[in-house]
Structures are given as structure tokens and as C-alpha cells.
Amino acid sequence: MASKSASEFNYCKICCTNYTEGKRHVYSKKHKNTGNRIINKFITRISDGLKLLENPLVDDDFRDSGRRFWCYACEIDVNVHQKSETVLLHYAGMVNHLGSLSHLWKLKSFFRLNGLDRTLLPQCYVTQEKLSGFMSASSKQKNQILQPSTSNCQLPPWLQDDAVVIGPTKQDFETHLASKKPKLPENRVGADYDRSTPVSSDWLPEFGRVWTHGRRLQSKQEFNRKWKKKER
Numbered sequence: 001m002a003s004k005s006a007s008e009f010n011y012c013k014i015c016c017t018n019y020t021e022g023k024r025h026v027y028s029k030k031h032k033n034t035g036n037r038i039i040n041k042f043i044t045r046i047s048d049g050l051k052l053l054e055n056p057l058v059d060d061d062f063r064d065s066g067r068r069f070w071c072y073a074c075e076i077d078v079n080v081h082q083k084s085e086t087v088l089l090h091y092a093g094m095v096n097h098l099g100s101l102s103h104l105w106k107l108k109s110f111f112r113l114n115g116l117d118r119t120l121l122p123q124c125y126v127t128q129e130k131l132s133g134f135m136s137a138s139s140k141q142k143n144q145i146l147q148p149s150t151s152n153c154q155l156p157p158w159l160q161d162d163a164v165v166i167g168p169t170k171q172d173f174e175t176h177l178a179s180k181k182p183k184l185p186e187n188r189v190g191a192d193y194d195r196s197t198p199v200s201s202d203w204l205p206e207f208g209r210v211w212t213h214g215r216r217l218q219s220k221q222e223f224n225r226k227w228k229k230k231e232r
């Protein structure tokens with residue numbers, strides 16, 4: 001038996017193997033089983049997105065935002081979710097892809113070329129009608145979320161009328177400053193001095209004998225004399 005040349009070998013992406021039986025390969029039991037297993041896996045993968053067709057989910061939870069899925073028919077990696085301004089349209093990337101005309105076209109050819117069960121085809125794409133319903137409901141939800149968040153941001157909290165007072169008031173602060181002032185003894189010299197008394201420009205304080213003539217002892221004696229006189 002003559003050995004086969006390289007051109008007689010074909011590669012099947014579904015079975016991940018070379019085959020030599022030509023077009024008959026897609027009718028083989030192994031190929032059909034593998035193909036339908038792949039399609040069922042695909043249907044399971046997209047089921048979470050299809051559940052949201054009637055009732056989209058839009059929020060600011062970006063934890064799952066980087067998720068991707070592989071489309072066997074188009075042979076491309078697709079973003080599952082779609083970021084839009086400050087929100088995430090959950091499964092919008094997936095639904096948009098499944099609703100695109102290029103996906104439908106490639107899906108049909110994928111089924112035909114691989115001899116797959118055509119009854120599964122309607123579960124592998126989104127109709128144009130369902131896609132537009134999903135997209136308009138998503139953008140409606142997005143606008144509702146963005147509207148309250150922008151109206152809340154119009155004024156900073158300290159300029160809003162019904163703002164909650166944060167921290168001490170100005171009066172509290174002044175009271176605090178007054179309490180921190182050092183307290184002077186009540187009977188200190190000059191405590192009873194009347195600062196409202198009008199004085200002329202040639203006024204000088206009375207220094208007593210310390211600054212004039214005589215001994216310091218004399219000034220003490222005179223002070224005590226005056227003090228006794230005052231007490232009487």
C-alpha cells in the first residue's frame with residue numbers, strides 16, 4: 001500500500017486530529033459526538049448571558065469585567081461584559097457578539113461543514129429583535145444609574161443645605177481656644193488696673209523709689225506703712 005502524501009491529510013479542529021477519509025470524516029460517529037459535545041458546552045457557557053436578555057444587569061461591580069469567552073464558530077475570543085462610562089453592562093459583550101450577523105453566518109457554516117445537529121442552532125445565537133430589546137433596556141438602566149449619581153455630585157457635602165455637620169463648629173473652636181489660654185492669678189499686680197482710663201501722651205508709670213533716690217529698704221518701709229494705713 002502506497003504511503004499517503006501530506007496533501008491527503010486534513011486537520012479537524014473539532015476532533016483536534018488529522019484525518020484521511022476526506023469529506024466522509026464529518027459523518028463519522030467520533031466526529032459527530034465530539035462536535036455535539038462542543039456545541040452543548042458552548043450553549044452552557046452562554047446560558048448566563050441569555051438569561052439576562054429580558055432583564056439586563058447594569059451596575060458598578062467591575063470584579064468580573066475582564067472575563068472572556070471563546071466562540072468556536074468565529075474562532076475568536078470575546079469580552080463577556082461591556083464597560084460603559086462608570087458602569088458595567090453585564091454580558092453585553094457576549095450578547096452583542098451572539099446577535100451579530102457575522103456570528104450567525106459563521107455559525108451556520110460551522111454547523112454545515114461539521115455535520116452538526118441543526119436543532120441546536122437556535123440556541124447558539126441571539127435574534128436581532130432580542131438584541132435590540134436587550135441593548136435598549138441596558139442603556140435605560142445605565143442612564144438611571146448615572147442620573148442619580150450625577151445629581152448627588154452637583155454640590156460638595158459642605159455646600160448642601162441639608163448637609164450633616166462634620167467636626168466641631170466655629171463656636172466650639174473658639175471656646176476650645178479660650179480654655180487653652182493660661183490663667184493668671186487673680187491677685188497679681190496690676191490685675192485691677194482700669195485699662196479704659198484715658199491717658200495723655202506724656203504719661204509715665206510710677207516706678208517708686210527703685211528708680212529714684214534712696215535705699216531699697218526705705219521703699220519697703222514706706223510700702224508697709226502705706227499698706228497698714230490702707231488696711232485700717
Ligand SMILES: [Zn+2]
Nearest residue numbers: 012014015031
Ligand atoms: Zn472531526
Ligand SMILES: [Zn+2]
Nearest residue numbers: 071073074103
Ligand atoms: Zn461567533
